[in-house]
Amino acid sequence: MKKLRHKKNVLVEAEEKRRDLGFGTQITDPDTRLLNRDGSFNVKRVGGSFWGQFDIFNQLIICSWKRFFSLILAFYLILNLIFAFIYQAVGIENLLGADQTNNHSRFLDAFFFSSQTLTTVGYGRIAPIGFWASTVAAIESLLGLLIFALATSLLYGRFSRPVAKILYSNKAIIAPYLDITGFMFRIVNEQSRQLIDIQVEVAVSMLEKQENGKFVRRYYGLNLERSKVNFFPANWTIVHPITDRSPIFGKSKEELLDCDAEFLVLIKATEETYNQTVNSRTSFHAKEVTVGAKFLPMFSDVQGAGVITLDLNKLSDIQEVPLVSQHLPSSEASI
Template structure:
């Protein structure tokens, strides 16, 4: 009886047949380069994720737009009911009446209520009561979203814009640099680098290789870290030229995991390097220098390199 042998995959859950030239699985900002088509409208909606993930400018823009739309809708309802059913409305033109109804709506939705304008009949009171309830719910939701944005753990790790193929001891090494520009402390930092490359120049199938690193884990991460993959005889890059790696449409996929002391949670960071983003025969400049009784690092020079002849 033939025993079944479980096959081990290194593809990270990415498509092994995405062999198109110029294909990139992971963007530089860590987002996946995947477009999902023909997804039902309600299946692709994720309001909470969108609101906590978008930029602060867009977030406040969405809140402001929602606030004005609600007031415009309710101001229109008050005009339909009739401004004669609201006390204190002094406007004589439709525009003046709409403006006063709009600001009355703003006072009602925030439960502020200056008392100058008040509803008189049943319809106006029902609209005002509905608006005040909606205002309470909307502001509670906005508060929750604000808290979600502030409490969301994320790693703001900065990557060098390019990698290098540089001399490393008596061989060569694939290298890139990372640094934590924030003042929060990251500990137990682990890194995983996977090489994705076409099986051959004509193939649509991609092979994935987990690259062995000089150091896969550091306990503390207060300074800049140069991550090195030694290109020895067991490396999939051994004896590969720059042109061969480019023709193989190589992509180096990086994932970093760390424990963030501020959030007391594990955070992740992702990025990638394409073959065209590798500088051959260059080495990163050493940036750490003495500063008083400690050290200083010029983070703006994370991409600084100098020429260095590769080992044969």
């Protein structure tokens, strides 16, 4: 029985060492980041089929507004240019009312007639005559209806999709915490819409050298002072107490850099307006960790205002402090 229990413990320890967050253990390049600061995964897929990776609807839903409108405008202009050339190929004389003065005016009239047909506006100054010009105009009108129906669904999808607009401090810090130290970073909800039941998970990824001399990537979950709050109206400083059970206990900033430490953050919450689960993620690389600092308050002192004022511009404001504790006899000690 004792041997069986010992074997079980060995298997459990081996499974703990194999644990990862989905990135695997073979990513050992110290210059490769797992998770970008904006929450996107630093992974590029190659070798797949075109249709397997083709997901333009999803890309248009999640891309930035600037990129979205730029793509819509580019598509609109290119499509009208294509039809303008088609009308010219059919014969600009088949567009009744078009200016036939010169090539420039003929092309402009074909282009603007295409835009009016595509949007089904049809001012009436120019009209197609003949079979081929009328056929092209009919096809373009149908295409315009389909395209604007798709654009409407994209706009609705973008507006109706709940997103967690959580801002993160520019850097994480190692700061005094009780009689020890703690790994900390600060977050705040940028939007006025509220988030409730916020849950935070933090893990650290580090390279470890094996007996055979090869490096593998290990992942360790970090215990937090508080991993869940019910309400999130102000800022929240998330703290991992660096006790003797912490995977980064006793490690200096240089040692964290040498093992390519990256702190991976996942936040889940319920968005109050749509009552749907939203998430946000980011990471802090070891080079983005400041040792010996504390966050400054974000609350603005407005006398007689009768309301709590939170200055989001102070999210990343820090102040250097010495790290002195029973584990750190001086500010020059290891973490």
